[in-house]
Structures are given as structure tokens and as C-alpha cells.
Amino acid sequence: MSVRGYLCNGSDQLLQEWETNQGRPVNPPNPTKWKARLRNAIARSREIEEVSDQTREEGGQPCRVYRFTDQDASASSQSASVESEGNVAPLPTILVSVFYRGVEVTLHPLETDCWVLYPPALSPHEQQQVLQTLPSDVALLKLPSPVVPDDPINQVLSNFRQGIFLYVSAGCVYAVRRCAARVYWRRSDSPDVENVLQRDETVQILDCAGAGGDVQTLSVDLSVGQSFMCYGLVVVVVTATR
Incomplete structure (x- = not known):
């Protein structure tokens, strides 16, 4: 069939x-x-x-x-390109830093997939439901609870329920926004361009392989918030260094 x-x-x-x-x-x-x-x-x-x-x-x-896709043809083309250049570009080191209210709370090497989430907004049952749709080795990058109750902040965090999913494939970093909260992202090589991460869409946010030999470091900031007043509440920074 x-x-x-x-x-x-x-x-x-x-x-x-x-x-x-x-x-x-x-x-x-x-x-x-x-x-x-x-x-x-x-x-x-x-x-x-x-x-x-x-x-x-x-x-x-x-x-x-x-x-x-024709993986054999692609691999053959890449192999020929490497042989003609006589060297192989080193694999980048990719790190994910999570900042909460301006303070770095997590630093994680993106060797396995990761899920940035706010646990207080999810019941254990809801968290388990989401985990069942993700790879078994996914790393959980959890935000802390607010120290001081703040209604606008709590509203944004409650909308961050299912968070952001990040992974690497073929030298590129991809992001999937699973939460209801708005997420904006901006790359270091085009800092004046602000993009909106649409919900449930897989978006390539960094192309480490296609950056060129002269580019040693690339980074992208993902900012979570419903308005400008919440800018900087939760910022996820992905950095690739060769």
C-alpha cells in the first residue's frame, strides 16, 4: 500500500x-x-x-x-569539495545560555537536543506529555521560579508553558517555539533584523557550516515576551565558535 x-x-x-x-x-x-x-x-x-x-x-x-533528499550525491559533492581545498573545517562548539532577568541560569553544550521550559507552569502530567513527543535524550533547561511575585512577569511565564526546543542537524541550529508566548530572535551577523519565531514551526536560526572560514563566532538571541516591557525577562543565547 x-x-x-x-x-x-x-x-x-x-x-x-x-x-x-x-x-x-x-x-x-x-x-x-x-x-x-x-x-x-x-x-x-x-x-x-x-x-x-x-x-x-x-x-x-x-x-x-x-x-x-539525495544524500549520496550531497555527501559525494561535499567530499570532493573538501579534497579540493585540502583541509577540513573544524566542527563548531555550540553552547546554549539561558538568561533569566539578566542573570545566566544555565549553560549547556548543544551536543544533544534541549528543551527550555518553565516547570511551575506545567503539571507533571503535562510535562510528561510533552516529553513523550521529544527525543529520549533531550536535555531539560529549566527556568527558576520568580523570587518576587509580579503579575506581568507571571503572565509571560505562564504563556511560556511548553517553552522552546533546540537541536542541531547538518551543522545548522534549529528552533521550534512550542509556547504561546511570543519569541523574537536576532543574529549577531544581522543585529538590526528582528525575526518572529512562529509557533510550532521549525526554523533554522544558525548555519554554522555555511558561515565561511573567516567567521569564527556566530550567535543568536531568542527573547521571550509579549511586549517591550518584558524584553530581557527570558533570553536564550546560542553561540557557535570554531
């Missing part, structure tokens, strides 16, 4: 078989959880890419279109 047939017959057979193949079958069956895990796996994969201009509806439902 084709992939389209799997998804259109309503049986969720493809998703269930993928979960079983990964060694993490869900019992009782939970199609919503399967879909969330599969979306995360696709977003992290170097072998699959979304065909953004072909998003359409199938059977009245929104449908995203993906395709497999």
Missing part, C-alpha cells in the same frame, strides 16, 4: 508501524502522539525535506508534502 493509502484510509497504520519500528510502541494506541513524534523525527532528519510550495488538502484535510 502507498503512503497516501496508509494515511487516507483512516487506520493510522503507517504511524503505528513507524512507532513499533522505533521500539517505542504506544499502548493504548494514540494517533495524536504518533503524529507528533513522527513530525519531530521528520524535522530532525537530513534525509527528508518538506516541499513547502506543495502544501495542499487531501480529502478535505491539510496535507504537507515531503520528499527524500
Whole structure:
């Protein structure tokens, strides 16, 4: 049966078989959880890419279109390029720093995926639900509770419930905003350009491999807040150094 047939017959057979193949079958069956895990796996994969201009509806439902990339050709091209240059660029060191009200509370090497979250806004059950959609080795970067009760700050933090997910793939750093709070991001090589991180969209925020040999350090700031008065409440800084 084709992939389209799997998804259109309503049986969720493809998703269930993928979960079983990964060694993490869900019992009782939970199609919503399967879909969330599969979306995360696709977003992290170097072998699959979304065909953004072909998003359409199938059977009245929104449908995203993906395709497999030619990894062999890409690897061959990269190998030829390295051989012609006679050297190999060193892998960057990528660090994630989390600042809360101007104070650094966490410093984490981005060797494994990480989830920046505010635990007081999530019940243990809700936190476990989110973790089930993330890789098993994800690192949790937790914000502390406010020292002084402050309604505007508590409002922003409550909207930061599901936080931000960060990971590295093919020399690039990606971010996924899972929270309701607004998140703005700005790179060190274009400090005047402020971007909005849209919710549940996977966004490439740093391209370490394509920065060029002269660039030794790249960084990006992700600022959480609903308004200017909350700017600097939570800032996530990702730095790549060669």
C-alpha cells in the first residue's frame, strides 16, 4: 500500500508501524502522539525535506508534502569539495545560555537536543506529555521560579508553558517555539533584523557550516515576551565558535 493509502484510509497504520519500528510502541494506541513524534523525527532528519510550495488538502484535510533528499550525491559533492581545498573545517562548539532577568541560569553544550521550559507552569502530567513527543535524550533547561511575585512577569511565564526546543542537524541550529508566548530572535551577523519565531514551526536560526572560514563566532538571541516591557525577562543565547 502507498503512503497516501496508509494515511487516507483512516487506520493510522503507517504511524503505528513507524512507532513499533522505533521500539517505542504506544499502548493504548494514540494517533495524536504518533503524529507528533513522527513530525519531530521528520524535522530532525537530513534525509527528508518538506516541499513547502506543495502544501495542499487531501480529502478535505491539510496535507504537507515531503520528499527524500539525495544524500549520496550531497555527501559525494561535499567530499570532493573538501579534497579540493585540502583541509577540513573544524566542527563548531555550540553552547546554549539561558538568561533569566539578566542573570545566566544555565549553560549547556548543544551536543544533544534541549528543551527550555518553565516547570511551575506545567503539571507533571503535562510535562510528561510533552516529553513523550521529544527525543529520549533531550536535555531539560529549566527556568527558576520568580523570587518576587509580579503579575506581568507571571503572565509571560505562564504563556511560556511548553517553552522552546533546540537541536542541531547538518551543522545548522534549529528552533521550534512550542509556547504561546511570543519569541523574537536576532543574529549577531544581522543585529538590526528582528525575526518572529512562529509557533510550532521549525526554523533554522544558525548555519554554522555555511558561515565561511573567516567567521569564527556566530550567535543568536531568542527573547521571550509579549511586549517591550518584558524584553530581557527570558533570553536564550546560542553561540557557535570554531
